[in-house]
Amino acid sequence: MEAWIEFGKGPLFRLAFVIMLLGLIRALFLVLVGMVEAYHRAGDRVLPWADLHKKTLMWMFPVKRIFNRRPVYSIVSFIWHIGLILVPIFYSAHVLLLMNQSLGVTWWPVLAQDVAHILTWITVAGGVLLFLMRYIPAMSRRLSKFMDGFWVVLITAVFVTGAICAQTAVSAYGYQVSMLIHIYGANLILVLLPFSKTAHSVLFPLGQYAGAIGWKFPKGAGAKVRTTIGKEVNHV
Amino acid sequence: MISFTEETRQKAFSTQRKPETVESQGLPHVRFHVEEAHLIPAGERPKKFLEAFAAILKHTNYRFMLDQYSRVSAKCARCSANCQIYETTHAPEDVPCFRSEMLLSIYRRHFTVGGAVKGRLTGDVGLTEEKIDELADSVYNCTACRRCTLECPMGIDHGLITHLARWILAEIGIAPRALVVSTREQLVGATGNTSAIPLPALQDTIEFLEEEIADYKGVEIKVPMDVEGAEYMFIAPVSDWMMEAETLMGCICALHAGGVSWTVGTQYYDAINYGLFYSDHHLEQVLHKVEAEVKRLGVKKILIGECGHASRSAKFFYNVFAEQLNIPVINILEVTHDLLKQGKLKFDTEIIKEKVTYHDPCNIARPGWVIEQPREIIKAFIKNYEEMTPSGRDNLCCGGGGGTVSIDELRPYRTLITGRRKAEQIEKTGAEIVIAPCANCKKQVRELLEDNEVPVELVGLHDLIYKAIILSDDGIAWHDPMGDDDWTPPDA
Ligand code: SF4
Ligand code: SF4
Numbered sequence: 001m002e003a004w005i006e007f008g009k010g011p012l013f014r015l016a017f018v019i020m021l022l023g024l025i026r027a028l029f030l031v032l033v034g035m036v037e038a039y040h041r042a043g044d045r046v047l048p049w050a051d052l053h054k055k056t057l058m059w060m061f062p063v064k065r066i067f068n069r070r071p072v073y074s075i076v077s078f079i080w081h082i083g084l085i086l087v088p089i090f091y092s093a094h095v096l097l098l099m100n101q102s103l104g105v106t107w108w109p110v111l112a113q114d115v116a117h118i119l120t121w122i123t124v125a126g127g128v129l130l131f132l133m134r135y136i137p138a139m140s141r142r143l144s145k146f147m148d149g150f151w152v153v154l155i156t157a158v159f160v161t162g163a164i165c166a167q168t169a170v171s172a173y174g175y176q177v178s179m180l181i182h183i184y185g186a187n188l189i190l191v192l193l194p195f196s197k198t199a200h201s202v203l204f205p206l207g208q209y210a211g212a213i214g215w216k217f218p219k220g221a222g223a224k225v226r227t228t229i230g231k232e233v234n235h236v
Numbered sequence: 237m238i239s240f241t242e243e244t245r246q247k248a249f250s251t252q253r254k255p256e257t258v259e260s261q262g263l264p265h266v267r268f269h270v271e272e273a274h275l276i277p278a279g280e281r282p283k284k285f286l287e288a289f290a291a292i293l294k295h296t297n298y299r300f301m302l303d304q305y306s307r308v309s310a311k312c313a314r315c316s317a318n319c320q321i322y323e324t325t326h327a328p329e330d331v332p333c334f335r336s337e338m339l340l341s342i343y344r345r346h347f348t349v350g351g352a353v354k355g356r357l358t359g360d361v362g363l364t365e366e367k368i369d370e371l372a373d374s375v376y377n378c379t380a381c382r383r384c385t386l387e388c389p390m391g392i393d394h395g396l397i398t399h400l401a402r403w404i405l406a407e408i409g410i411a412p413r414a415l416v417v418s419t420r421e422q423l424v425g426a427t428g429n430t431s432a433i434p435l436p437a438l439q440d441t442i443e444f445l446e447e448e449i450a451d452y453k454g455v456e457i458k459v460p461m462d463v464e465g466a467e468y469m470f471i472a473p474v475s476d477w478m479m480e481a482e483t484l485m486g487c488i489c490a491l492h493a494g495g496v497s498w499t500v501g502t503q504y505y506d507a508i509n510y511g512l513f514y515s516d517h518h519l520e521q522v523l524h525k526v527e528a529e530v531k532r533l534g535v536k537k538i539l540i541g542e543c544g545h546a547s548r549s550a551k552f553f554y555n556v557f558a559e560q561l562n563i564p565v566i567n568i569l570e571v572t573h574d575l576l577k578q579g580k581l582k583f584d585t586e587i588i589k590e591k592v593t594y595h596d597p598c599n600i601a602r603p604g605w606v607i608e609q610p611r612e613i614i615k616a617f618i619k620n621y622e623e624m625t626p627s628g629r630d631n632l633c634c635g636g637g638g639g640t641v642s643i644d645e646l647r648p649y650r651t652l653i654t655g656r657r658k659a660e661q662i663e664k665t666g667a668e669i670v671i672a673p674c675a676n677c678k679k680q681v682r683e684l685l686e687d688n689e690v691p692v693e694l695v696g697l698h699d700l701i702y703k704a705i706i707l708s709d710d711g712i713a714w715h716d717p718m719g720d721d722d723w724t725p726p727d728a
Contacts, residue, residue, distance in 0.1 A: 027303075027307055030300065030303050031300050031303050031304045031307075033300070034297065034299055034300020034301075034303065035300050037297065037300075038297035038300060041297065042297075042556060043555055043556045043557060043558065043561060044552075044553075044554075044555035044556045044561065046555075048603070048604070051604065055391065056391075059389045059390075059391070062389060065386075065387065068317075068387060069314045069315075069316075069317040069318060069387045070312070070313065070314050070317065073312065073313075073314075074312075074314060077310075077312065134311075137313070138328050139313045139316050139322070139326075139328045139331050140311065140312070140313040140331075141328070142328030142329070142331070142334065143311045143313055143328065143331055143333055143334050143337070144311055145311070148311050195350060196307075197307065197308060197309055197310060197311070199307040199308065200307065200308035200310065200390060203304055203307055203308050204308065204389075204390065206304060207304070207308060207388075207389075207390045207391030207392070208391040210300065210301055210304040210305075210391065211301070211385065211391050211392070211393035211396060213297070213300075213301075214297065214298070214300075214301035214393065214396050215393075215396060215552065216297065216556060217296060217297065217516050217519075217520075217553070217556055217557075218295070218296060218297060219520070219556065219557050220520075221292075221295040221296045221516060221517075221520075222515065222516050222517025222518070222519075222520055222521070223517065224291075224294075224295040225288070225291045225292050225294075225295050225296070225407065225517065226407075226517065228291035228294065228295065229284075229287050229288050229291045229407060231407065234423075234424070236416070236419055236420040236423045236424055236518065
């Protein structure tokens with residue numbers, strides 16, 4: 001088991017990390033290039049920039065609108081994201097791992113242990129609540145696909161096992177099993193990140209702009225579409 | 237207000253289309269009449285749909301939007317509570333994200349590598365006739381009001397997805413007959429407008445309105461026609477000339493009182509643009525007709541009458557498609573508001589005594605464009621005003637947006653489902669008059685008030701302006717707006 005753990009922390013982690021990085025860059029690149037192209041093709045480039053910046057910021061720190069709709073779900077989701085972002089990136093053991101895996105990192109800020117532990121358990125509790133709140137009401141249950149539930153379960157499992165590993169009282173065997181699940185689960189998260197809705201981790205800031213630029217249609221496209229599908233251009 | 241029961245729901249979702257005809261002719265299973273479904277027989281639609289989708293992706297900018305939206309949707313269902321359909325039906329299928337997912341899943345399955353691989357692995361056959369029917373029915377359930385977008389943390393614009401889905405469907409012949417027939421008359425018909433009003437009939441109507449104004453307001457006003465080089469080309473939804481005389485007389489009086497340089501074009505006089513609702517191609521073609529008239533007359537600005545979708549399609553798309561760019565597009569409420577601010581309009585503040593409320597048309601309020609102007613105008617001569625909640629940018633759609641108001645066979649659905657929240661909202665204000673400065677909203681609100689048994693009168697803002705405005709006959713005499721000879725003007 002030790003060897004598997006080392007493999008998961010070493011080569012597999014490096015591979016997963018690179019897949020994640022390249023995948024996210026690709027996702028970001030595709031949308032950004034599309035947006036820039038669309039913007040340059042548009043006859044009229046008037047956009048309510050200030051309004052779009054404001055809305056983007058407003059959703060990053062959604063204090064204004066969070067209470068409007070599904071308030072409990074929204075607040076839990078927001079708090080859940082805090083631990084989700086901070087713990088993997090700033091927990092001391094993770095930082096050590098980053099530095100040891102020759103990813104070129106020499107300095108990184110670190111969360112205080114207590115804070116990291118509290119955030120972890122908040123994230124675990126948040127995950128359980130989010131799962132229930134997704135599957136109990138009919139509207140979100142019907143909306144959900146396999147991955148929507150799977151993500152919450154996977155993330156929660158990785159956080160729970162991570163928390164167990166951080167306990168000093170845990171037995172050696174318990175530690176190893178937990179660490180194995182933790183590391184392979186985390187690697188799976190990294191690999192899947194760009195290929196699922198979790199790509200919003202990098203695409204989120206583009207949301208408001210994508211909608212606004214999406215309405216900028218290129219001139220003459222309708223006629224070209226008609227020609228391509230073999231339909232008369234002036235048919236109404 | 238009638239209560240919402242299972243019976244109401246069934247009535248709302250009932251269809252006038254005979255199931256045996258739909259089956260025997262292989263028509264799509266949707267609740268609206270389809271004009272050109274016979275062009276592509278059942279069985280071939282999935283293939284043709286994907287071809288049209290591919291062509292649209294090739295020649296337009298939609299791909300990045302689909303990439304973005306299919307990668308970010310959190311499926312949190314926050315948008316549900318902002319949609320007037322879901323708020324009435326509470327059906328999971330009416331969650332905005334559920335509807336958008338119908339198109340996004342087709343995109344992922346057929347136009348992305350990951351989707352294709354996953355499809356193979358899971359044995360997903362991909363697009364089917366049934367999925368097309370479901371999509372078609374669903375995107376014409378949505379009024380494309382974009383209210384749901386306000387509550388989506390990811391900024392997903394379901395109105396834009398509905399808009400795209402409708403265009404793809406239209407290219408394979410699935411579009412409501414009501415929209416297609418009107419647009420056909422507008423683009424290739426003899427009259428060149430959606431209501432098939434020939435020019436002589438328009439001229440007669442204008443003469444009639446001039447006479448009405450002379451009788452009612454005591455002032456001779458000539459509607460300027462074909463005035464080259466005028467500041468504004470005034471273009472109203474053409475149906476207003478037949479059905480909303482008071483709105484137009486209000487516009488004419490305000491423009492006259494303000495000494496505005498304006499004209500009506502005789503070669504093209506319809507602001508309606510159903511292209512916004514089902515085809516980018518037609519959206520562009522209609523705007524080219526507007527552009528031709530702008531060029532012929534050499535006017536400086538386009539002035540759209542009381543109409544939300546007509547204003548939005550011109551304001552946000554004229555300069556996208558036109559050759560001669562940078563022609564400002566203004567809504568009549570902006571001009572009237574300006575004139576008021578300049579002190580050029582005088583009103584009798586005793587005329588409108590009823591309690592009044594105001595409905596924000598989505599197409600002009602949602603972008604934050606026309607919100608405060610009408611309210612300032614209202615407050616200038618109406619004392620008893622009650623705001624709806626929510627309003628402005630957050631307003632509730634009247635339930636007839638996205639062209640659905642023109643589809644008469646959807647009336648029970650529009651008034652009992654999509655319009656129900658609006659009816660409740662109007663009733664709650666306790667108002668006797670509701671203002672809706674939009675041709676589409678007017679028809680819808682009238683119908684929903686009637687079908688939901690809410691006894692409130694519906695008018696345009698310029699209808700009330702027409703009643704209350706005080707006109708001077710070349711500055712010589714003031715006339716009583718109600719025709720009373722002994723009347724003396726207020727301090728004007
Ligand atoms: S655009 Fe309007 S009608 Fe359509 S889903 Fe959103 S809120 Fe509902
Ligand atoms: S609010 Fe946005 S992310 Fe959430 S379900 Fe609706 S569309 Fe999807």
